[in-house]
Amino acid sequence: MKTIVIIGAGMMGSALAFPARENGNTVRLVGTHLDGEIIAFCKKNGRHPKFRQDFPQGVEFATVDGLRDALDGADFVICGVSSFGVEWFRDAILPLLPDGLPVLSVTKGLQDTPDGRLLTYPEIWRERLDALRKTNPLCAIGGPCTSYELTAHDHSWVTFCGKDRAALERMREALGTDYYHISLSDDVTGIESAVALKNGYALGVALTVGLCRRFFGNEELHYNSQAAVFTQAVREMQRLLEIQGACTLENLSVGIGDLYVTVYGGRTRLVGVLLGEGLSIGEAKEKLQGVTLESLVVAERVARAVRLRAGRGELDPADFPLLLHIDDILTKNKPARIPWDEFTDIG
């Protein structure tokens, strides 16, 4: 049995407490500085405020000021912060971690740099660890897995990626169950890029749902246009993975699975449908007040890097009509209008 410390009481980090604890491990869920109320709720009710299922018996809860104690005897740490907590995790948490303690991140995303590169979060953290002269293995989880379905024990298949195979094996042993299925990969850039890239594209597929509602009054029978945008998304994701130097079918297929689940699973879909129905991004955000739109940030970052590198002649913007249209909607307030002729090359 292992001792597992989950840092960040968001939905995904918290959901991992289920397989972790059901396997008999000691599990300590530690909130960030923003999670005080969530942790109080969990302590009081034995349930996360966003979940229907109670936590398994015995999960321990702590606020961030209890982190040092929580880390005592830890075998590995799960980083469950959102994209917005990546710098906080780097600056506030990494210095506290004992050297060598492995980290498993569920935070999906990419960060663009001023010169147009797209960095995975483990890459960003590795730089800091190097500066701290620490060697903690940085592993990550990619693949289609929504938190509420995990807590419901639906079958989910994810990939743990990292350079330290032994650490990955231990994590899989600690977390794998008969419903949480885990593959391993040493390609962190590939897996993490694939599952981050899907964000904008899920919005793209959702646009067609809203457009169909607008023009046909119902969405029930209209999957042709969803499937068409899904096809284009696959093509653009493949190009982006090539640019990341990480285009393997394994990576791409994990990204495609993640795209599939994201089209259905929640917040990104909500925004996409509203945009397709005719709202501007400003109006959609207002309507969804309080909803965290992490995925939109990632889409904007990827588009910014693509535009910058296209400007330098390093890639052809005609390879990314869907991404650039989504970015136009998000950053230039343009209306949703799928660029079909650019997909078929007769534009």
Add this chain to the structure above:
Amino acid sequence: MKTIVIIGAGMMGSALAFPARENGNTVRLVGTHLDGEIIAFCKKNGRHPKFRQDFPQGVEFATVDGLRDALDGADFVICGVSSFGVEWFRDAILPLLPDGLPVLSVTKGLQDTPDGRLLTYPEIWRERLDALRKTNPLCAIGGPCTSYELTAHDHSWVTFCGKDRAALERMREALGTDYYHISLSDDVTGIESAVALKNGYALGVALTVGLCRRFFGNEELHYNSQAAVFTQAVREMQRLLEIQGACTLENLSVGIGDLYVTVYGGRTRLVGVLLGEGLSIGEAKEKLQGVTLESLVVAERVARAVRLRAGRGELDPADFPLLLHIDDILTKNKPARIPWDEFTDIG
């Protein structure tokens, strides 16, 4: 304007009469020997019995004995027979076609041979045309497009494939509209294989819908397992395309889009859900009496070829756990049970 003869009054062939006629072409829909009642209905009502939308004004209808007249002045023929009509089209129709008249097929499928090859329908027809010393260009349509959505004017994106680029261009000009978007490809084996291979895999994804209903009582929130099987389907389709000597991302992405739409669109899904809920294939077929289960036939053929070639040591059956499980259900009456551990390689 062109004169287009559609042979076969099934749903997909008939749906193509919409863009064809809306573009101002002369369109003649000719039923097969099994389509007598459908053609009578179309003539009387100006509507296909399975469609909600009326045909555009001016579509002409004929029974198969009127085929010779219908072919008079034709610019190209659309073959709209089902998988079960492939031999009929070869034996009864190809000899009647004027030499050089191009054919555009919407029939999706593959035929296995005794030595374990998987032939596309254009390959089967080409053999006969060669014997007849005819040179008719054989083109085909692949990609996600359900007929009822096409008749509703939902945006659809398909690929016309064929070796005769000029013929493809003319077909695209005749059929392309502001809602029917067409790419061109010269890779008939690749496109046709990709869109046929999806059949069994759509059933696989649908299994999880039924399994979730069985174990959770509702399907609404359960996409993780769908996405997981979708991921595995992408991997196996890629391997099969490699075996076909036709694995390009373009082909694969068209197959993936087609898989996406098939998961939602109709008959294959119905069977998969019933199987997932616990019915045997015999019980499911009985419950769906009268429903044409074309896709199951194709899945069985592909599995038969894979088993045969695995037996000869030409491929590794461990690359196809999903396909072989689906085949076990279809041909050996086995219960639905997703082989998760074979996906993650820890089985």
